Amino acid sequence: MKKALSLTAALLLLTLSAWVAWSLGRSSREAPSGPSALQPEAVFTPNADTGFSPAVSTAPSTPAGLATPDYPPPPPGAIRGEVALVFDSQAEYQQALAWLREQGIDILNTLPGLNAIRIGTTDPAWKRLGASPGQVGYNFPIAPPPPVGDSPYLNAANLGFGETVLSFLGVPEPDPRWGQGVTVAVLDSGVMSDHVNLEDARILSPERVGQSDPVGHGTAVASLIAGQDSPVLGLAAGTTILSLPVLNDDGLSDTFRVSAAVVQAVDLGARVISMSLGAYGDSAVLRQAIKYAREHGVVLVASVGNDGAGQVAYPAAYDGVLAVAAVDALSQPASFSNYGPQVDIAAPGVQVPVAWTGDRFASVSGTSFSTPLVAAAVALVLQQDPRLSGPEAVRVVLDNANDAALPGKDEFTGEGVLNIERILERNxxxxxxxxxxxxxxxxxxxxxxxxxxxxxxxxxxxxxxxxxxxxxxxxxxxxxxxxxxxxxxxxxxxxxxxxxxxxxxxxxxxxxxxxxxxxxxxxxxxxxxxxxxxxxxxx
Known part of the structure; x- marks a missing residue:
């Protein structure tokens, strides 16, 4: 019998859910650091307070308008005391930015690539800018998920994978060259490039902080893509990981910061973006960032959520984002996996071995860990057939998924469960x-x-x-x-x-x-x- 679950919070990070640490008798040891950090053309300049500093504007200090529209209240879950302004053109953006500075409005962040400005709204004077309601959006926090609940679909306990993930996918011994030449951006907590499982992997980051990981979640995600040795062999070990930390040391972030990282990943040449995170609020800035990535042919992959609820979190809920659910070793939907019409595909997500902090390994559960397996599958397809566009590679992955749960496309597993063997045999x-x-x-x-x-x-x-x-x-x-x-x-x-x-x-x-x-x-x-x-x- 289906069991209704209430969403007591209006936001969610689809990060680490339940994990059981298991020791493999490996001690920490000194290891050489990863490859030299990538030095991109700077789009954002970090500062101590926000992580970004406002862009310099040479626009004239004239207001865009003098009206003070009556804007609707923030939606549930939005960060109070701030708004995100998104303009249609760079000219409007520059004009608005100059006026806000002239008026002394608290500018928290800017995102020039999306014509977006994040401002504090303690001073109501910002309303005199006259931005239309369609230009005023909100920022949403990203927080650790609540404990997983019982599935509204299953009537039996989930069976964990252990070390059978790759054999379940049809590739007991993946080729270490899979994914070579393809960059997968991991938007997470950073990646420990000197972890014993990743020290030979190709890991890049615009900042040195991107090659460390105080939380462990980003390292776990990266190991499922590019892990170099047992017990965690990455599905596309030849992939280049572009680590873009968006979570702070407490595992917290917001949609504006994630949007900035999406744009940065595209500009730095990522073909695939893996996002094991999300929120229940629809951010106008994040929506624009997703559009920007899609216009550049980049594949976006995101986890659907860990509440066992009939609502897919953002950014997975956006059109054009590959929304990934979790299944167990019997191809049953995982009890915690969110569901809905936006679900595209499912992958292993119950008791999955991953690399963890301190040269350790862990067994984890969550849609956070289904997502990188699908991102790796897309990278594999792009590497094996470079002629394919991003959307064409996604279609290959979906067309070769195993039907599961309800017949045909369904809201629990989408078009089916990831199967690498079928992808390799398709021709x-x-x-x-x-x-x-x-x-x-x-x-x-x-x-x-x-x-x-x-x-x-x-x-x-x-x-x-x-x-x-x-x-x-x-x-x-x-x-x-x-x-x-x-x-x-x-x-x-x-x-x-x-x-x-x-x-x-x-x-x-x-x-x-x-x-x-x-x-x-x-x-x-x-x-x-x-x-x-x-x-x-x-x-």
Whole structure:
């Protein structure tokens, strides 16, 4: 039975959720520092108070207008006492900036690339600028998430991955060259470039602080992309990591700062931006930063949230951002993973091994850790086929995801679960692969003695499959169903009758399903699936 979860806070950082540290007997040791820090053309100048200093303006000191519009109150969760002004042109931006300075308005940050100014609003004189309501936005804080809750979808405990993440994705031994020549920006808490797992990785940052990590979260994320050795082999170990710290030492940030980092990542040549963070407030500045990245062909990947709630956090909720949910080792949606129509894809996110601070390793759970796996997959596609644009690479990843949860695209796993093996085999002829993809109980149980489960079969190969047959055993009952033919990527869902009494028994009922084709299956390991299902009924 679905369980409603209330959002008690209007904001969220999709960062570290639950982790259980596990020791591997490695002691801290001196290691050479990472590559020399990248020296970009300065767009923002850090200062002690805000991290950015206002840009110099030569615009005339004339107000844009003298009206004082009545602006609506800040939305829930917005940072009080400030607004973010976003202008349509550089000329308007410069004129407004000059006027605000002339009036002595508290200018907190500027973002010239997006024509954005963040100001304090303690002095109401700022309203005399006359900005239109559409030019006035708000800044939202990013904070650690609350403890994860029970899923509104699952009725069974999640199964953790341990060291099976890569084999689950179909690549037990990734090629260390995967991702070479592709830069993935990690917007997080920094990356420990001298961690034993990352000391041979290529890690760049405009500032030295980007190659340290007081929180540990950014190091964990980076290791899933570019980890160099067991127990955390990165999925695209040849990738260049561009570390852009946006979180302070307490793991806190705001949407204006994240927006600045998105622009900086684009300007420094990132092809992919990985963001394991978010908020529930829609920031006009962050929306513009996402637009800026998309206009430059950069792929944006973000986590959906850890509240188990029917709301996808920003920036994952924006159009054009690859929104990543989490699944467990049975391809079930993770109990904490947010859901909604914006979800695009899911990846491992339950008890995933990662690098941690102090040359340690940890086992972590959260959509924060599903996200870098998808970012690495996009980098792999871009490296293997440089002719592809960013959106085309995303389409390759989505088209080769394994159907899971509900048949077809759904709000829990989007277009399916990440599968690297299918991505690598997509242009190979002669792959015949029928798979039992998922079982589903009805959302609302049927009345009476008879019920049903839906079993979905998917053609995960590259060839047309004929004479597909599904064999099902429910308790002692056996049935066979002829599904006909399936083209590559196509699914077929077969309703299977099951007695309500069996489904409602205290221990549930064991369902065994297997699929066969006319010929040899290239990947027989996914031909069968066994699960115990229990129908949850209202008391």
């Amino acid at each position: 190979r002829r002669g792959v015949f692969d029928a798979a039992v993809a998922s079982y589903n109980l009805p959302t609302e149980p049927l009345a009476g003695a008879d019920n049903q489960i839906d079993i979905t079969v998917e053609n995960r190969g590259t060839e047309y499959l004929s004479q597909v047959q599904l064999n099902v055993q429910v308790g002692e009952q056996r049935e066979s169903y002829f599904l006909g033919a399936l083209k590559p990527g196509e699914i077929a869902t077969q309703p299977v009758p099951v007695s309500t009494k069996l489904l409602s028994a205290g221990t549930g009922v064991e369902i065994r399903a297997s699929v066969s084709i006319n010929g040899e299956d290239s990947h027989p390991a996914n031909d069968s699936r066994t699960e115990t299902l229990l129908l949850q009924t209202a008391e």
